[in-house]
Amino acid sequence: MVKNEEYDDKQDREAIVRMVSRSAGKILDVGTGDCCCMAQLLAKKGFRVTAIDRSRKNLKAARKEARREKVNSLIDFCRADAIRLPFPDKSFNVIMAFNTMHHIRKRAEAIKEMRRVCANRGKVIIADLTPRGRRVSGHKKDNKFLDSLETILNSYFPRVERIKNKYTATFVARPGGTR
Numbered sequence: 001m002v003k004n005e006e007y008d009d010k011q012d013r014e015a016i017v018r019m020v021s022r023s024a025g026k027i028l029d030v031g032t033g034d035c036c037c038m039a040q041l042l043a044k045k046g047f048r049v050t051a052i053d054r055s056r057k058n059l060k061a062a063r064k065e066a067r068r069e070k071v072n073s074l075i076d077f078c079r080a081d082a083i084r085l086p087f088p089d090k091s092f093n094v095i096m097a098f099n100t101m102h103h104i105r106k107r108a109e110a111i112k113e114m115r116r117v118c119a120n121r122g123k124v125i126i127a128d129l130t131p132r133g134r135r136v137s138g139h140k141k142d143n144k145f146l147d148s149l150e151t152i153l154n155s156y157f158p159r160v161e162r163i164k165n166k167y168t169a170t171f172v173a174r175p176g177g178t179r
């Protein structure tokens with residue numbers, strides 16, 4: 001165990017940005033949070049992102065942050081619940097959720113919705129805390145969380161890839177087709 005280890009997911013986020021940049025198309029960030037970090041990183045690369053969160057307070061802070069970072073014209077914020085996305089079927093090419101799933105109780109419903117709005121040749125990218133990430137960021141221990149997330153993803157997608165990073169694991173789920 002590393003003493004005074006600091007949680008730092010910068011590399012994990014950058015790996016996702018590279019992955020998303022290769023696909024482009026319409027992008028949805030689920031549970032964007034008060035910093036809208038993933039939406040911001042992509043907007044800074046010139047991508048347009050739809051960012052949803054169910055918290056009015058977090059969305060207000062995210063809008064402020066996007067203005068401060070001068071990327072507000074590229075992010076469309078929308079207050080919505082991940083289990084009832086207000087978008088048509090197959091309307092996004094990439095759907096991502098970074099450290100959002102551990103906040104959602106009805107995870108299977110949220111993943112079903114992400115699958116619904118994902119284009120046939122699109123992908124759903126879900127990153128969430130590894131046991132080490134949980135410990136270092138002060139979350140309650142749960143060594144089964146990622147496996148249960150993978151089980152849900154496997155029940156909705158024919159192809160699920162798991163990439164293990166230091167603090168987060170990234171799942172890339174595809175409804176079908178090839179990369």
Ligand SMILES: C[S@@+](CC[C@H](N)C(=O)[O-])C[C@H]1O[C@@H](n2cnc3c(N)ncnc32)[C@H](O)[C@@H]1O
Binds near residue numbers: 030032038
């Ligand atoms: C840890 S924060 C987001 C982190 C952010 N995605 C990032 O990249 O750092 C989790 C966010 O998920 C949101 N959230 C939780 N449950 C949600 C739900 N059912 N639908 C939409 N957003 C939700 C919370 O309001 C919170 O802003």
